[in-house]
Amino acid sequence: xxAPASIKTAYDVEKIRKDFPIxxxxxxxxxxxxxxNAATTQKPLSVIEMEDRYYRExxxxxxxxxxxxxxxxxxxxxxxxxxxxxxxxAASSSEIxxxxxxxxxxxxxxxxxxxxxxxxxxxxxxxxxEHHSNIVPWQMLCEEKGAKLKVIPINDRxxxxxxxxxxxxxxxxxLVSVGHVSNALGTINPIADIIHYAHEHGALVxxxxxxxxxxxxxxxxxxxxxxxxxxxxxxxGPTGIGVLYGKLALLNAMPPxxxxxxxxxxVTFEKTLYAKPPHKFEAGTPHIAGVIGLGKALDYxxxxxxxxxxxxxxxxxxxxxxxxxxxKQVRIIGTAAMKAGVLSFTLxxxxxxDIGTILDRQGVAVRAGHHCAxxxxxxxxxxxxxxxxxxxxxxxxxxDLLVAAVHKVLEVFK
Amino acid sequence: MSDFSDLYQxxxxxxxxxxxxxxSLPDANHHADGFNxxxxxxxxxxxxxDDKGVIQDIHFKGSGCAISKASASMMTTVLKGKKVExxxxxxxxxxxxxxGKIDKAPEDLGKLKVFEGVKEYPAxxxxxxxxxxxxxxxxxxxxxxxxxxxxxxxxx
Numbered sequence: 001x002x003a004p005a006s007i008k009t010a011y012d013v014e015k016i017r018k019d020f021p022i023x024x025x026x027x028x029x030x031x032x033x034x035x036x037n038a039a040t041t042q043k044p045l046s047v048i049e050m051e052d053r054y055y056r057e058x059x060x061x062x063x064x065x066x067x068x069x070x071x072x073x074x075x076x077x078x079x080x081x082x083x084x085x086x087x088x089x090a091a092s093s094s095e096i097x098x099x100x101x102x103x104x105x106x107x108x109x110x111x112x113x114x115x116x117x118x119x120x121x122x123x124x125x126x127x128x129x130e131h132h133s134n135i136v137p138w139q140m141l142c143e144e145k146g147a148k149l150k151v152i153p154i155n156d157r158x159x160x161x162x163x164x165x166x167x168x169x170x171x172x173x174x175l176v177s178v179g180h181v182s183n184a185l186g187t188i189n190p191i192a193d194i195i196h197y198a199h200e201h202g203a204l205v206x207x208x209x210x211x212x213x214x215x216x217x218x219x220x221x222x223x224x225x226x227x228x229x230x231x232x233x234x235x236x237g238p239t240g241i242g243v244l245y246g247k248l249a250l251l252n253a254m255p256p257x258x259x260x261x262x263x264x265x266x267v268t269f270e271k272t273l274y275a276k277p278p279h280k281f282e283a284g285t286p287h288i289a290g291v292i293g294l295g296k297a298l299d300y301x302x303x304x305x306x307x308x309x310x311x312x313x314x315x316x317x318x319x320x321x322x323x324x325x326x327x328k329q330v331r332i333i334g335t336a337a338m339k340a341g342v343l344s345f346t347l348x349x350x351x352x353x354d355i356g357t358i359l360d361r362q363g364v365a366v367r368a369g370h371h372c373a374x375x376x377x378x379x380x381x382x383x384x385x386x387x388x389x390x391x392x393x394x395x396x397x398x399x400d401l402l403v404a405a406v407h408k409v410l411e412v413f414k
Numbered sequence: 415m416s417d418f419s420d421l422y423q424x425x426x427x428x429x430x431x432x433x434x435x436x437x438s439l440p441d442a443n444h445h446a447d448g449f450n451x452x453x454x455x456x457x458x459x460x461x462x463x464d465d466k467g468v469i470q471d472i473h474f475k476g477s478g479c480a481i482s483k484a485s486a487s488m489m490t491t492v493l494k495g496k497k498v499e500x501x502x503x504x505x506x507x508x509x510x511x512x513x514g515k516i517d518k519a520p521e522d523l524g525k526l527k528v529f530e531g532v533k534e535y536p537a538x539x540x541x542x543x544x545x546x547x548x549x550x551x552x553x554x555x556x557x558x559x560x561x562x563x564x565x566x567x568x569x570x
Contacts, residue, residue, distance in 0.1 A: 351479035353453040357538060358418055369453050383454040383477055412418050413427070413480070 011308050017393050019044040019300070030363030033398045038183050038211060038342055038389035039367050040233045043297070047237060050296040054289045061285055063262055077288050080295030081278070087298045088228065089219040090245055097251070097278045098286055101242035102210040103133040105229030106177070108244055108281060109206055110137040112254045113227075114175070120146035123172040125203070127152040127160055127189070128379055129182040132372040134208045138177060152178070154379060158185040158334040166197060173203040180212035184373040184387070185334025186317075186342025188216070195225050204250070210234055214391070215313060215340050217306045220245050232290060236391075237297035241290030244281075251277035258283040301392075309392045313341035316390045320399045327406060333385050341390030344371075347406065350413050352386040358412055359386070362405040420531035421538070422480065425488075430480040435490035439473045448476075448548030448560040450540050455482045459548045467498040474545065481538050485529060486545035492526060498553055505546045512542045 017023050020042045025032050034042060054076070060069035062077045078093075085093040099105045118124070124138045128151055142149045152165045169176070176198040181188050195205045206227040209218060214235035220228050227250075232241040246254075256263055256274050260283030265273040274280045301309065320343050324330045329348035347355055356368030367387045370377045377383060388402055442460035449456055455478030462471040472493050474486045493501050508526055511519045514533035532542045540562040551560045
């Protein structure tokens with residue numbers, strides 16, 4: 001049997017690579033092998049050119065000017081909101097709030113919804129896998145309110161213990177805030193089950209989508225999550241722009257985030273009436289170029305297709321896991337049954353920082369450290385890992401170069 | 415022979431494998447803890463000074479990369495028997511060397527000159543200097559953990 005031609009031609013990684021100018025560059029005289037995509041992704045030409053074109057041709061402040069440039073930039077800014085709405089299948093573009101990134105999105109919920117709704121004795125539930133940005137804002141809120149932060153434990157593969165999760169959800173639980181995909185280990189969490197169970201028990205759910213939105217199809221209505229947060233720069237868009245999705249009824253009831261221009265309906269010294277969502281949460285002149293660039297990035301991902309991207313990255317993960325596992329000193333940290341394209345590993349007694357340096361000199365960019373997830377490192381009794389993380393433009397020959405570079409590390413430390 | 419001999423010199427690899435003066439000093443009169451939040455390197459440094467300001471003994475504990483471990487180990491071997499002023503002088507010379515502030519490593523750094531290659535690896539400067547910043551803090555008996563991210567050791 002032969003595969004249909006459409007499957008063979010469906011994913012042309014070499015064609016995709018041509019869209020990312022930075023992939024042509026060399027580092028330390030070697031071709032760049034960029035495997036630090038969980039930290040940030042590279043940008044396609046369409047995003048770079050859009051940012052450039054915005055400043056060359058359209059730059060003006062939004063929502064104010066009667067002049068043409070302001071009208072054009074406002075349209076582009078609001079069109080991007082619709083692009084984002086469609087990308088995650090939100091019910092309304094009013095549910096899409098622009099932030100600086102996932103971190104600010106989570107802080108926004110903690111500072112507005114949280115400060116209004118969390119009281120002494122309430123509980124907020126997170127997981128052991130969380131990035132610091134989904135730990136610290138809740139710690140700050142709990143400390144302020146006298147509420148309690150509880151943590152869903154994980155097993156040795158880096159999977160959430162769902163039985164323990166169910167035991168931890170009580171009538172005091174007001175919010176469950178968990179990552180969709182672990183940045184440190186790659187675990188894909190069963191968020192549909194988590195959301196369903198939490199809702200049955202009267203708790204809201206925030207999903208930290210920083211590591212998922214570029215790799216898995218997300219449908220916020222189908223998931224029925226209450227909030228979904230993600231960053232533009234991890235999905236081939238600019239840095240400094242992110243998104244908070246929130247159900248409109250919740251957003252309507254939430255107090256504003258920051259005060260200032262653009263978030264008001266009217267202001268007198270006696271009383272200010274706030275604008276409706278999303279503008280209620282967007283005080284001040286925003287990152288207009290970033291928003292428009294993010295829209296272009298999502299267009300790019302949609303054109304390639306998230307299912308195709310997920311399949312390609314999964315193939316790299318399987319290939320890389322197998323290749324690295326051949327090296328006897330390698331210990332892969334995070335072996336969940338459901339995993340995104342993240343390969344976290346240690347190499348005997350060699351510190352990940354040393355691995356990172358030697359890999360870098362061979363052109364291979366990985367992250368070495370605790371990945372802003374120190375509790376995960378503590379759980380596995382290690383200070384840090386080296387982490388290779390895949391994106392839509394990575395290839396099997398690049399994985400081979402990673403493996404060869406790891407052998408070089410062993411040679412230096414033999 | 416590797417391409418990395420400028421950074422991972424044999425002497426450095428030897429000290430990271432067999433760190434000298436590793437452990438704590440029960441009768442220490444100077445102590446400080448150092449931390450590099452970037453990579454999680456930790457060092458705990460004990461020193462015993464006599465009343466003339468001479469470092470009688472110095473020990474370190476901790477976990478970290480090869481560069482930070484070797485740097486701490488070699489620092490302890492060099493500083494034993496040195497006066498506080500000499501230790502501070504070496505700290506400044508070492509610091510300037512790994513930061514690439516001076517073209518040629520000063521002769522009085524002796525075997526510490528093996529760390530000169532670090533200047534070509536800006537991401538590793540903090541690793542090499544963590545032990546020295548911690549030593550400096552121990553001499554001043556600073557209570558707070560010395561972090562390479564709090565401006566104290568803000569290299570690189």
